[in-house]
Amino acid sequence: MTAETVTSQTATGGPTDSPTVPPAAAQVTASLSPSRAADFKTCPLLYRFRSIDRLPERPSLEQARGTLVHAVLERLFDLPAEQRTPAAAGDLVAPQWDRLVTEQAELAEIFTTGDLAGPAEFLASARELLDGYFTVEDPRRLEPAERESLVSTVVDEQLLIRGYIDRLDVSPDGALRVVDYKTGGAPREAFEARALFQLKFYALVLWRTRGVVPRVLRLLYLKDAEVCDYTPDAEELVRFERTLLALWRAIEQATLARDFRPKPSRLCDWCNHQAHCPTFGGTPPPFPEPTAPVDPAAPIPPPSRPGARSAPAPAPAPGSVAGAPAVPSQSTVTGREGEAGREGEAASGLGVGSAQEEPGSS
Numbered sequence: 001m002t003a004e005t006v007t008s009q010t011a012t013g014g015p016t017d018s019p020t021v022p023p024a025a026a027q028v029t030a031s032l033s034p035s036r037a038a039d040f041k042t043c044p045l046l047y048r049f050r051s052i053d054r055l056p057e058r059p060s061l062e063q064a065r066g067t068l069v070h071a072v073l074e075r076l077f078d079l080p081a082e083q084r085t086p087a088a089a090g091d092l093v094a095p096q097w098d099r100l101v102t103e104q105a106e107l108a109e110i111f112t113t114g115d116l117a118g119p120a121e122f123l124a125s126a127r128e129l130l131d132g133y134f135t136v137e138d139p140r141r142l143e144p145a146e147r148e149s150l151v152s153t154v155v156d157e158q159l160l161i162r163g164y165i166d167r168l169d170v171s172p173d174g175a176l177r178v179v180d181y182k183t184g185g186a187p188r189e190a191f192e193a194r195a196l197f198q199l200k201f202y203a204l205v206l207w208r209t210r211g212v213v214p215r216v217l218r219l220l221y222l223k224d225a226e227v228c229d230y231t232p233d234a235e236e237l238v239r240f241e242r243t244l245l246a247l248w249r250a251i252e253q254a255t256l257a258r259d260f261r262p263k264p265s266r267l268c269d270w271c272n273h274q275a276h277c278p279t280f281g282g283t284p285p286p287f288p289e290p291t292a293p294v295d296p297a298a299p300i301p302p303p304s305r306p307g308a309r310s311a312p313a314p315a316p317a318p319g320s321v322a323g324a325p326a327v328p329s330q331s332t333v334t335g336r337e338g339e340a341g342r343e344g345e346a347a348s349g350l351g352v353g354s355a356q357e358e359p360g361s362s
């Protein structure tokens with residue numbers, strides 16, 4: 001692909017579309033990240049396990065590698081443009097892994113599963129993914145406007161939607177390009193719809209907050225060294241917003257009824273919770289009881305982003321699902337999918353996102 005030169009600047013373009021002006025934050029009663037929304041679409045029971053039961057998930061090898069690669073790519077752009085070479089990226093791998101393990105000790109557990117010979121092989125596999133990145137893009141010709149950026153807006157006057165964007169490029173004419181790194185090795189077709197859902201989520205937030213419909217939504221598949229571009233339009237984003245609100249209402253209803261059903265698919269192969277899933281002979285844990293009401297004026301914490309440099313969001317109390325009338329607490333559905341903790345992807349798709357919202361995902 002031919003790398004484009006983009007510059008860092010503020011998007012001020014005045015589109016012909018008329019995005020909704022977000023209402024006052026005091027009206028917000030719930031929040032939703034693309035990862036958790038995609039969870040419910042993928043499997044309502046998976047959503048429950050992650051967002052309500054908050055069952056622990058051990059990071060997979062792909063999630064951990066995705067988190068690492070995202071961290072390296074973020075730091076790569078700290079370097080002067082001419083120094084953003086494959087060798088420089090490779091030199092960042094070990095230090096970034098050390099930092100991540102220090103901040104998230106559970107990442108080191110991947111070496112006890114028998115999947116890998118050890119850290120050396122793991123780090124080498126991360127460098128291979130970075131080689132894939134340099135095949136599809138020349139970072140010396142890019143100057144991202146934002147990296148690992150938390151974006152948010154309010155829809156329907158009460159639902160806060162937000163998530164982390166891997167990278168946002170802004171061209172001299174104010175055009176936005178949302179870039180998402182995909183590092184998972186899972187079958188593409190199993191996760192592409194989820195990835196596109198995630199990007200449309202970001203596009204909607206950017207349109208509502210900046211008045212610009214992103215010109216390009218870009219997926220960079222590092223393992224396959226492929227680029228997938230998608231061009232959204234305002235009408236599509238309006239429909240997507242309606243879909244998102246319908247999804248949220250379905251989540252509220254499921255919470256009220258305490259009815260989250262399994263939805264088996266090939267993604268079950270990457271699910272951490274088969275032992276609790278009736279589809280695999282398991283039994284879900286007792287549904288968490290509602291907690292005491294919280295101060296409605298209290299700020300909703302940002303979604304956690306494993307691998308990111310920002311502090312993780314505090315875990316909400318059991319049963320505190322956004323907006324659910326049956327659960328009086330303020331709800332916050334957080335979490336980044338993708339590699340280990342991002343709202344992202346993959347084998348990770350189902351795992352808690354990596355440095356982004358999906359393990360290996362992003």
Ligand code: SF4
Pocket residue numbers: 043045046262263264265267268271272273274277278279280
């Ligand atoms: S194993 Fe499959 S059906 Fe069961 S919770 Fe996980 S994704 Fe859903």
